[in-house]
Amino acid sequence: MVAQNVVFGILAAVMILSAWKVVTTKNVVRAVLYLVVVLAGAGAQYLLLAQEFIFVVQVIVYIGAIVVLFLFGTMLTRAPIGRDTDLDNDQKWLAALTALFLVGVMVAVLSDAFGNTHIKISGVQRTADVANSMFGPYLIPFEVVSVLLLAALVGAIAIARRD
Amino acid sequence: MLLNQFLFLAAVLFCIGVYGVLARRNAVLVLASIELMLNAVNINLVAFGAYRHNIAGQVFALFVITIAAAEVGVGLAIVVLIFRNRASIALDESDLMKG
Numbered sequence: 001m002v003a004q005n006v007v008f009g010i011l012a013a014v015m016i017l018s019a020w021k022v023v024t025t026k027n028v029v030r031a032v033l034y035l036v037v038v039l040a041g042a043g044a045q046y047l048l049l050a051q052e053f054i055f056v057v058q059v060i061v062y063i064g065a066i067v068v069l070f071l072f073g074t075m076l077t078r079a080p081i082g083r084d085t086d087l088d089n090d091q092k093w094l095a096a097l098t099a100l101f102l103v104g105v106m107v108a109v110l111s112d113a114f115g116n117t118h119i120k121i122s123g124v125q126r127t128a129d130v131a132n133s134m135f136g137p138y139l140i141p142f143e144v145v146s147v148l149l150l151a152a153l154v155g156a157i158a159i160a161r162r163d
Numbered sequence: 164m165l166l167n168q169f170l171f172l173a174a175v176l177f178c179i180g181v182y183g184v185l186a187r188r189n190a191v192l193v194l195a196s197i198e199l200m201l202n203a204v205n206i207n208l209v210a211f212g213a214y215r216h217n218i219a220g221q222v223f224a225l226f227v228i229t230i231a232a233a234e235v236g237v238g239l240a241i242v243v244l245i246f247r248n249r250a251s252i253a254l255d256e257s258d259l260m261k262g
Contacts, residue, residue: 119213
C-alpha cells in the first residue's frame with residue numbers, strides 16, 4: 001500500500017505540474033505536448049487502480065488519436081511554431097480566482113463526504129467483464145455513442161471541407 | 164489508498180482546466196483545457212468504480228472518452244473553419260455576435 005501511495009504522489013505531482021504548464025505556457029506545440037504527459041499520467045492512475053482496459057484505451061484513443069488531432073489543428077491554423085506569443089486574454093486574474101474558488105469548494109465537499117474512505121483493490125479487472133457489461137446492460141448507450149461518433153465524423157468532414 | 168486522493172487530484176485537474184478555458188484566447192488551447200476537464204471526470208469515474216468494485220465506472224469512462232473524441236473532431240473542424248474565414252483563432256476577436 002505504501003508503494004502505491006508513493007507512485008500515486010509522484011504521478012499526481014507530475015500531472016498537476018504538466019496541467020499547469022498546459023494552461024500557462026506561451027508555446028502552442030509545447031502546451032499540446034504537456035497535455036500528453038497529463039493524459040499518460042491519467043492512464044498510469046488507471047493502472048494503479050487495476051483497471052487495465054481503460055488504460056489501453058486511454059493510450060490508444062487519447063495519446064494516439066486526440067493528440068495527433070490537436071497537433072494537426074495547431075498546424076492547420078498556422079500557429080507560430082517554436083515562437084512564443086501572447087496566448088492569454090485579459091481576464092486571467094478573474095479566471096484564476098474562479099478556479100481557486102472552485103477547487104476550494106470541491107476539496108471542502110469531498111473531504112466532508114469521503115473523509116476516510118479506503119479503496120481496496122481485489123485483483124485486476126478483467127477485460128471480459130468490461131465486454132460483458134458493455135454488450136449486456138449497457139448495450140443501448142453503447143449504440144447511441146457509436147451513432148454519435150458517426151454523426152460527429154460526418155459533421156466534422158462536412159464543416160471542414162472546401163467546396 | 165484513500166478514495167479522496169484520486170478525487171482531490173481530479174478536482175485540481177478540473178479546476179486547472181477551468182482556468183485554461185477562461186484565460187486562454189487561442190481556440191486550440193481552449194479545447195485542450197476542455198480535454199483536461201474531461202480527463203479529471205474520467206479519473207473520478209474510474210476511482211469510484213474501483214471503490215465500489217463495479218464495472219460501471221470503467222464503462223462510463225469509456226463513453227466519456229468516445230464523446231471527447233467526437234467533441235475534439237467537431238471542435239477542431241470549427242476552429243479550422245474560423246481560421247479559414249477570419250485568418251485568426253483568437254477567441255476574443257471572434258465577436259460578430261457581440262451587441
